[in-house]
Amino acid sequence: MDVPSLSTQLNPLVILPELIVLTALVVVVVCDLIVGRTASRWTPYVAVSGLLVSVVQLGFQWNNDHAIAFLGGFNGDALSIVFRGIIALSAAVTILISIRYIEQSGTALSEFISILLAATLGGMFLSGADELVTIFIALETLSISSYLLTGYMKRDPRSNEAALKYLLIGASSSAIFLYGISLLYGLSGGATKLVDIGTALTLSTGLGDPSIGIVIALVFVIAGVAFKISAVPFHQWTPDVYEGSPTPVVAFLSVGSKAAGFALAIRLLVTAFPVVWEQWRFVFVALAILSMILGNVVALAQTSMKRLLAYSSIGQAGFVMLGLIAGTEQGYASMIFYLFIYLFMNLGGFTCVILFSLRTGTDQISEYAGLYQKDPLLTLGLSLCLLSLGGIPPMAGFFAKLYLFWVGWQAGLYGLVLLALVTSVISIYYYIRVIKMMVVKEPQEMSAAVLHYPVVQWNLPGMRPLQVSLISMVLITSLAGILSNPLLSLANASVSNTPLLQSFIKASTVSVSITDVDSHL
Amino acid sequence: MNLAQGVQVVSLGLLSLMVLGAALGVVLANNIVYSAFLLGGVFISISGLYILLNAGFVATAQILIYVGAVNVLILFAIMLVNKREDFAPISSAWIRKGVTGLVCIGLFALLSTMVLTTPWLIASIPASGEQATLLIGEHLFSDFLLPFELASVLLLIALIGAIILARRELIVNEPASGVDAGLMLPERPREGVAVGSDP
Numbered sequence: 001m002d003v004p005s006l007s008t009q010l011n012p013l014v015i016l017p018e019l020i021v022l023t024a025l026v027v028v029v030v031c032d033l034i035v036g037r038t039a040s041r042w043t044p045y046v047a048v049s050g051l052l053v054s055v056v057q058l059g060f061q062w063n064n065d066h067a068i069a070f071l072g073g074f075n076g077d078a079l080s081i082v083f084r085g086i087i088a089l090s091a092a093v094t095i096l097i098s099i100r101y102i103e104q105s106g107t108a109l110s111e112f113i114s115i116l117l118a119a120t121l122g123g124m125f126l127s128g129a130d131e132l133v134t135i136f137i138a139l140e141t142l143s144i145s146s147y148l149l150t151g152y153m154k155r156d157p158r159s160n161e162a163a164l165k166y167l168l169i170g171a172s173s174s175a176i177f178l179y180g181i182s183l184l185y186g187l188s189g190g191a192t193k194l195v196d197i198g199t200a201l202t203l204s205t206g207l208g209d210p211s212i213g214i215v216i217a218l219v220f221v222i223a224g225v226a227f228k229i230s231a232v233p234f235h236q237w238t239p240d241v242y243e244g245s246p247t248p249v250v251a252f253l254s255v256g257s258k259a260a261g262f263a264l265a266i267r268l269l270v271t272a273f274p275v276v277w278e279q280w281r282f283v284f285v286a287l288a289i290l291s292m293i294l295g296n297v298v299a300l301a302q303t304s305m306k307r308l309l310a311y312s313s314i315g316q317a318g319f320v321m322l323g324l325i326a327g328t329e330q331g332y333a334s335m336i337f338y339l340f341i342y343l344f345m346n347l348g349g350f351t352c353v354i355l356f357s358l359r360t361g362t363d364q365i366s367e368y369a370g371l372y373q374k375d376p377l378l379t380l381g382l383s384l385c386l387l388s389l390g391g392i393p394p395m396a397g398f399f400a401k402l403y404l405f406w407v408g409w410q411a412g413l414y415g416l417v418l419l420a421l422v423t424s425v426i427s428i429y430y431y432i433r434v435i436k437m438m439v440v441k442e443p444q445e446m447s448a449a450v451l452h453y454p455v456v457q458w459n460l461p462g463m464r465p466l467q468v469s470l471i472s473m474v475l476i477t478s479l480a481g482i483l484s485n486p487l488l489s490l491a492n493a494s495v496s497n498t499p500l501l502q503s504f505i506k507a508s509t510v511s512v513s514i515t516d517v518d519s520h521l
Numbered sequence: 522m523n524l525a526q527g528v529q530v531v532s533l534g535l536l537s538l539m540v541l542g543a544a545l546g547v548v549l550a551n552n553i554v555y556s557a558f559l560l561g562g563v564f565i566s567i568s569g570l571y572i573l574l575n576a577g578f579v580a581t582a583q584i585l586i587y588v589g590a591v592n593v594l595i596l597f598a599i600m601l602v603n604k605r606e607d608f609a610p611i612s613s614a615w616i617r618k619g620v621t622g623l624v625c626i627g628l629f630a631l632l633s634t635m636v637l638t639t640p641w642l643i644a645s646i647p648a649s650g651e652q653a654t655l656l657i658g659e660h661l662f663s664d665f666l667l668p669f670e671l672a673s674v675l676l677l678i679a680l681i682g683a684i685i686l687a688r689r690e691l692i693v694n695e696p697a698s699g700v701d702a703g704l705m706l707p708e709r710p711r712e713g714v715a716v717g718s719d720p
Contacts, residue, residue, distance in 0.1 A: 006663070010663075010666065015667075022674065025674075029677075029681070069667075070664065070666055070667040071663060071664040072664065073664060073665070073666075073667045073668070074667055108685070111681060111685050114678070114681060115678060115681065115682060115685075118674060118675075118677075118678035121671075121674060122671075122674075122675075125667075125671060131664075131668075133665055133668045134667050134668045134671070136668075137668040137671045137672055137675060138668075138671060140675060141671060141674060141675045141678070144675065144678065144679055144682070145678055145682075148678070148682035148685070148686075151686065152685070154685075154686060186641055186642075187639065187641065187642065188642060189641075189642030189643060189644050189645075190642075190644035190646075200642060204640065204642060211638065211639045211640060212634065212635045212638055212639060213635050213636075213638075213639030213641075214639075216631070216632070216635050
């Protein structure tokens, strides 16, 4: 094989966005080594601009006809572009909100940013990986960077505990996932590309029932994925890790890492497991029911804001799974739309939590009492983001939820949609409880933390990026609902431009109509 | 059965016995140092299985990485943490052991049923034998190029992370109590990166 034909077959330009992120990572590491500590004044902005350039580059690749790179190892189709965009955006916002937090905690900023960029890289490769080895290495890059980020505050015992728990549970879930994909390798007679595995499994199953090996491989693979998206019963790590780790890391874990998990779930299940479509749909129905109920009900009893957001993110993952279960074109589009909106509202919420804990040093919900009198902007931002997370009408979260529930109803998931409605009403209660704490309390009922609230100074170093991200996130959260058309058409186009989803949707609707005919006969 | 097949069967049996025995020893030994050395035995026996399968490269890699790196690292970790501590016996430990045993037996039964009932696809490509190392190299630079390169990012970040976790932070407020100053690693002081005023 000569060099030019090899480079056409490798088609390396598809991963140009990742290469830009990688360049930013190398620049941050090397410049921090050469220049010394003063480099941390500008390295965050190098990283953020690298991530934004990468998002722009993703936009240029939208109508790429040669999306398959590395001889089938990486697929840069529209679906992967959307997910890579979500992950890169969430990392950019996370860096903006972490500058002040890391500086104030007295740890090194450049190393934090380089680990975060590596996690982003892992997540972006995971969204497009089309082959078992690439999937596993990308997953491990994301996971190991996440463990390191979780334990970054090494003088804080809570952070150490969170990192250790995350590492142990994550390592065992990785092992289970690896066992599952090794079974896939054996079942398909030595194929590692997802497409080949899907074909081999379909051929070997024929018209009969799938063998027990396929079902076990499916269950093990779903266990690995469900750990990443923290679906109940694979959620035990979430509250402790969210409470212990640095708040910007939680923001990234709840948006970027989760989006990568959903991207992996869609690609793996749709490409490799079309044979056991009924079975994985059933497993996800169970996961969604458990996540929605447990996430939203346990959140009612939380006293710490970070734990509240942890349980709420478990519940939100349950809602997103509705789109996956529906399995229609609009199902996937509504998932992507919801993840986009969730990116803005959740990161906005975390920006406010970080601001509050920077100024008062606490995360307790009761300490938010009477915040309205001292800091109206923060109160307004947090209230809007929480209302959006709960799904109150004019906010973006309402439209995202509406689309998701409507799609679920269209697909005939009546029970699930009713359950989702009930649990989202429960979720509104605990979100409003925080808002009530901030707004309604009389001046004499103020908490001690708010009573000694420092004067708001935006000109301190590292505060401007926080302010920028707070205002932009809150603006997008409040306006994206009414002006949701660009995002909606982006989500729809990403599904209709993705060949693998199209063929899967066609196949599954055909099989459903066949079973309908059978039942009528 | 000719002589070669006989040798193969006997060595397979011996290696399997070694793997099982050493693995049981890892779990059951009370002294953690014995467990660590027995783990090395497990890895070496598994590499023997690879040699039986004509996979010389994988066998070498197994010994180099698992015994030479992972197992030695485990031994180092055990020796660095040489804290003698007598653990108080847990009152109802047998319940936990029983439940763990039940779960493990159940999983084993499930997996062995799966292995026996599933119609496995056997790859039609003939075994590469002596050419295996060459083929692995070709794969690493063609269709597995992306994971190969991504692994370097993974290693880089693991390296950076290990340094961050292990390096001594300069603690301004607390005097180093009980630690000889000669043992402290010197660290470049933070050049007053605009931290601003603490609240």
